[in-house]
Amino acid sequence: QQxxxxxxxxxxxxxxxxxxxxxAYENTAFDYFPWYQQFPGKGPALLIAIRPDVSEKKEGRFxxxxxxxAKQFSLHIMDSQPGDSATYFCAAGPLGNNNDMRFGAGTxxxxxx
Amino acid sequence: xxxxxxxxxxxIKTRGQQVTLSCSxxxxxxxxxxxxxxxxxxLQFLFEYFSETQRxxxxxxxxxxxxxxxxxxxxxxxxxxxxGDSALYLCASSTSGTGVDEQYFGPGTxxxxx
Numbered sequence: 001q002q003x004x005x006x007x008x009x010x011x012x013x014x015x016x017x018x019x020x021x022x023x024a025y026e027n028t029a030f031d032y033f034p035w036y037q038q039f040p041g042k043g044p045a046l047l048i049a050i051r052p053d054v055s056e057k058k059e060g061r062f063x064x065x066x067x068x069x070a071k072q073f074s075l076h077i078m079d080s081q082p083g084d085s086a087t088y089f090c091a092a093g094p095l096g097n098n099n100d101m102r103f104g105a106g107t108x109x110x111x112x113x
Numbered sequence: 114x115x116x117x118x119x120x121x122x123x124x125i126k127t128r129g130q131q132v133t134l135s136c137s138x139x140x141x142x143x144x145x146x147x148x149x150x151x152x153x154x155x156l157q158f159l160f161e162y163f164s165e166t167q168r169x170x171x172x173x174x175x176x177x178x179x180x181x182x183x184x185x186x187x188x189x190x191x192x193x194x195x196x197g198d199s200a201l202y203l204c205a206s207s208t209s210g211t212g213v214d215e216q217y218f219g220p221g222t223x224x225x226x227x
Contacts, residue, residue, distance in 0.1 A: 006155075043117070043203050043218025044156070089156065100169075103156035 003027055004092050006104025013111050019077040021107045023090035026071065030102075032095040035064065035075050038087045038106075047088070048075070051095065080111045115140065117206050117219035125225045131192040134222045138185050138206030144168075145187040146216065147179060150201040159202075162187050163209070191224075199226045 003026045013019045025033075031052050036044035050057045050064040050073065057064045063076040073092075077084055087108050093101035118137045126132050138145050146169075147159040158171040162181035179189040185206075191198055201223050205216035 041220060043205070043220050045218065046215050091156075097169075101158065105153070105155040 003102045004090060004104045006090050006107060008107060009105070010108045011110070013080045013109065015080065015082060015111055015113050017080050017111075019075075019080045019084070019109055019111070021075045021088055021090070021109070022072065023074065023092070023104050024070075024072045025092040025102070027092070027102075028071070029094060030092040032093055032101075033064070033066065033073050034091050034101075035062075036089040036091065036103075038089065044089055077109075080109075082111045082113050085109055085111050117204060117217050119202075119204055119219040119222050121222060122220065123223045123225075125227060126194050127227050128194055128196060130194050131190065132194060132224060134189045134191075134202055134204075134224070136187045136189070136204035136206075136219060138187070138204075139217055142206035142208055142217070143185055144207045144209055145181060145185060146205045146207075147187070147189050148203045148205065149173070150203055150221070151199075156203070159189070194226045196226050199224060 005024045007022050034049035035047045037047045038044040048059050048062050050066050052068050055066050061078045066073045087106045089106050090104040091101045120135045144163045146161040148156045150156045159173055160167055160179055161169040165181045176192045181187045201221040203218050203221045205218045207216045
């Protein structure tokens with residue numbers, strides 16, 4: 001059922017470094033690509049999202065890069081901080097229907113001080 | 114505004130038993146969706162309720178069912194539990210579940226089946 005492949009499974013980055021998480025999707029009908037951040041004991045929270053009409057979206061230290069032809073998108077966390085340590089999920093689905101969203105398996109990010 | 118709440122937070126059951134999980138959405142939200150989260154499969158959509166009606170359903174067996182009450186609170190039931198049902202069950206609420214309508218997730222119920 002999983003139609004979104006996410007890598008890596010885990011990532012360790014030094015404070016101040018760049019964290020990069022990649023996702024690939026299959027369904028060309030998908031047109032909404034959110035990223036969620038999940039801390040232990042909490043539910044996922046929407047971090048940033050992109051639509052395929054743009055190739056990049058930046059919000060603070062978080063940037064989504066989108067490659068429609070390759071059906072890939074990635075999350076870049078600039079100047080990574082220990083407080084960014086969490087599990088990150090990418091998702092892909094049709095805009096207008098949250099319930100057809102497909103989620104990646106998650107990446108556990110650890111930012112070392 | 115209070116967030117999505119789920120009860121209980123942790124649950125241990127044995128195979129063959131049944132379980133009921135509860136979700137209270139954010140006030141004013143009418144859509145409640147349920148997800149199963151496991152290390153191997155990630156988040157998988159179970160079903161969505163809107164105005165007391167099941168509007169969408171994922172690919173899970175009939176042992177998984179749910180309902181929504183007039184105050185938008187929702188319950189999920191799993192009958193004849195199997196070991197593979199061990200997971201974190203998340204519910205998410207949104208205003209209507211359509212458009213760019215952000216879902217707000219609860220903290221989840223951790224179900225362990227022994």
